[in-house]
Amino acid sequence: MTIVDTLARAISEAFGELGVKIAPEEIKLERPARLEHGDLSSNVALVLSKRIGAAPRELAAQLVAALEGRTIVHVEGIEIAGPGFVNFRLANSWLHDVLKQVVTEGEEGYATPNLGGGERVQVEFVSANPTGPLHVGNGWLGSYGDALSRLLRRCGWQVSTEYYVNDTGNQIRMLGESVLARRSGSEVPEQGYQGEYVTDLAVRYQGPEDVVTAGKFAAEEILGVIRTTLDRLGIVYDEWYSQASIEESGRVDEAIAMMRDRRLVYELDDATWLRSTELGDVRDRVLVKANGDATYLAGDIAYHRDKFLVRGFDRVIDVFGADHHGQVASLEAGVEALGIDRTRLEVKLGQLVSLVSGRMSKRSGNYVRLDELIDQIGPDATRLMSLMSSIDQASTLDLDAVTSKSMDNPVFYVQYAYARISSIGRVCEERGVVRAPLADAPLQLLVHPRELDLLRTLYSLPDVVREAARERAPFKVTNFVRALAGEFHGFYHDHRVLGDEVSTAETQARLWLVEATRIGLSIGLALLGVSAPESM
RNA sequence: GCGCUCGUAGCUCAAUUGGAUAGAGCAUCUGACUACGGAUCAGAAGGUUGGGGAUUCGAAUUCCUCCGAGCGCACCA
Numbered sequence: 034m035t036i037v038d039t040l041a042r043a044i045s046e047a048f049g050e051l052g053v054k055i056a057p058e059e060i061k062l063e064r065p066a067r068l069e070h071g072d073l074s075s076n077v078a079l080v081l082s083k084r085i086g087a088a089p090r091e092l093a094a095q096l097v098a099a100l101e102g103r104t105i106v107h108v109e110g111i112e113i114a115g116p117g118f119v120n121f122r123l124a125n126s127w128l129h130d131v132l133k134q135v136v137t138e139g140e141e142g143y144a145t146p147n148l149g150g151g152e153r154v155q156v157e158f159v160s161a162n163p164t165g166p167l168h169v170g171n172g173w174l175g176s177y178g179d180a181l182s183r184l185l186r187r188c189g190w191q192v193s194t195e196y197y198v199n200d201t202g203n204q205i206r207m208l209g210e211s212v213l214a215r216r217s218g219s220e221v222p223e224q225g226y227q228g229e230y231v232t233d234l235a236v237r238y239q240g241p242e243d244v245v246t247a248g249k250f251a252a253e254e255i256l257g258v259i260r261t262t263l264d265r266l267g268i269v270y271d272e273w274y275s276q277a278s279i280e281e282s283g284r285v286d287e288a289i290a291m292m293r294d295r296r297l298v299y300e301l302d303d304a305t306w307l308r309s310t311e312l313g314d315v316r317d318r319v320l321v322k323a324n325g326d327a328t329y330l331a332g333d334i335a336y337h338r339d340k341f342l343v344r345g346f347d348r349v350i351d352v353f354g355a356d357h358h359g360q361v362a363s364l365e366a367g368v369e370a371l372g373i374d375r376t377r378l379e380v381k382l383g384q385l386v387s388l389v390s391g392r393m394s395k396r397s398g399n400y401v402r403l404d405e406l407i408d409q410i411g412p413d414a415t416r417l418m419s420l421m422s423s424i425d426q427a428s429t430l431d432l433d434a435v436t437s438k439s440m441d442n443p444v445f446y447v448q449y450a451y452a453r454i455s456s457i458g459r460v461c462e463e464r465g466v467v468r469a470p471l472a473d474a475p476l477q478l479l480v481h482p483r484e485l486d487l488l489r490t491l492y493s494l495p496d497v498v499r500e501a502a503r504e505r506a507p508f509k510v511t512n513f514v515r516a517l518a519g520e521f522h523g524f525y526h527d528h529r530v531l532g533d534e535v536s537t538a539e540t541q542a543r544l545w546l547v548e549a550t551r552i553g554l555s556i557g558l559a560l561l562g563v564s565a566p567e568s569m
Numbered sequence: 570g571c572g573c574u575c576g577u578a579g580c581u582c583a584a585u586u587g588g589a590u591a592g593a594g595c596a597u598c599u600g601a602c603u604a605c606g607g608a609u610c611a612g613a614a615g616g617u618u619g620g621g622g623a624u625u626c627g628a629a630u631u632c633c634u635c636c637g638a639g640c641g642c643a644c645c646a
């Protein structure tokens with residue numbers, strides 16, 4: 034039972050004595066922004082005042098009076114503040130218990146809220162067309178999708194990651210045309226791919242003068258490059274799913290037949306249409322063109338049928354760039370047309386990344402390649418940069434600032450904290466200092482603000498993980514890791530763990546504090562897919 | 570024109586989902602090492618949350634309305 038549960042129950046019981054019914058689950062206890070407002074705060078009096086029509090402060094006063102009659106573990110003082118907040122001041126022993134919990138549960142056990150309950154969820158992300166190397170924006174969403182998958186796994190979901198390979202259709206033909214044009218030394222078509230990589234591919238292509246063959250060759254080669262890039266970032270997929278395989282297996286026809294059975298398909302002007310207007314889309318969509326080819330949408334619907342009905346995922350999360358948001362309504366309509374509850378499909382739209390430097394202003398086809406960024410700042414920095422803010426926020430990358438000044442990148446700050454911790458461990462070994470069992474550690478010696486701040490932040494980790502998973506917002510873990518690293522640097526600066534000026538008892542208590550911090554950093558960094566180096 | 574996503578310090582971003590005096594980093598200025606790793610720490614300065622209305626004990630957050638930005642509105646993928 035956590036301190037929050039204990040308090041919520043006590044408040045609920047106190048209100049019960051006053052003749053007011055409120056369940057412990059309804060009572061919110063939050064950590065106030067300011068320390069002077071206590072360690073935990075509840076707005077229950079404000080919320081209840083609306084319900085029962087009493088003045089908030091009056092209600093709060095009655096609550097406090099009722100609470101003061103009883104003793105609650107760790108609670109040192111209760112105050113009413115502002116419009117009617119009830120603030121609880123807790124004894125340090127509260128935080129010492131947090132330390133115990135962190136080190137007892139460890140990296141595997143601490144902050145593992147079970148939200149998913151074993152539900153099978155698929156996360157699809159990047160899925161960039163194999164017509165060119167990945168750019169920085171792909172890296173952003175790649176880091177996002179990967180970190181989100183790690184988060185969901187930690188929170189009790191059974192996660193499968195997937196890359197949807199668009200290895201068919203016009204784009205591949207155009208790619209083949211571009212390769213053949215380069216090989217014969219003629220002009221690449223207007224709509225073709227102009228990048229230098231096409232020339233390299235043309236040199237290596239030995240096959241016949243056929244756009245499809247050349248296109249497939251090129252796509253496979255490029256996909257290999259894409260895999261290598263993602264690999265450098267530590268992004269690993271469980272599945273690479275071919276669009277061509279969907280079309281070739283007849284699954285598109287099956288999907289259309291299913292929708293037809295549900296009377297949501299009709300013929301008009303030699304084409305086959307989905308009645309998507311009835312399912313929330315702004316217009317009906319073509320599934321099969323007049324020339325007999327299936328549209329991309331038809332393939333996409335068949336693909337999602339495969340996800341839900343063939344492979345049996347309970348939930349699917351698609352991570353798209355915001356430039357694809359035009360597809361969302363029709364895809365959702367398609368999923369519903371298959372009789373699948375549309376709330377099982379979550380589409381996360383990542384706002385696009387733009388560049389502040391002049392690099393984008395160069396001629397078309399000249400974007401910043403993800404490999405280039407990784408070359409310059411390394412995989413860890415690339416990932417952390419990507420995971421610094423919400424994907425709902427359009428972000429701007431200042432490539433010059435990021436690459437020239439390492440201070441502009443917080444990854445070093447965080448990793449340095451971890452390296453310092455590891456360094457303490459090495460010095461312990463040199464000096465023969467051994468950390469005694471937790472039960473013997475005099476944790477009550479941890480009383481300085483720096484020490485308590487560390488523990489407060491560690492206390493928040495389970496909530497951070499829960500929120501980040503629920504909101505699909507891994508950047509919250511980044512914020513946590515930065516805060517924890519910052520507090521560690523402050524602690525490290527002000528207090529020594531080892532040395533003549535600290536007692537052996539203090540050393541023991543602080544060694545455990547350091548270990549708890551290490552666990553917190555380790556959990557956070559692992560969720561982000563950023564390495565935790567023992568030295569730098 | 571219609572729709573979606575947004576607009577917070579000079580810059581990059583937060584803000585416990587309606588809570589208390591809107592916070593961090595970078596950049597700027599000032600200060601701190603005979604030390605377990607200074608890739609660190611402390612302080613200063615920086616704001617009419619794009620503008621204006623509405624809702625209530627309370628709004629950056631919800632609702633209108635302007636202004637501005639990005640993206641999307643195919644029998645392309």
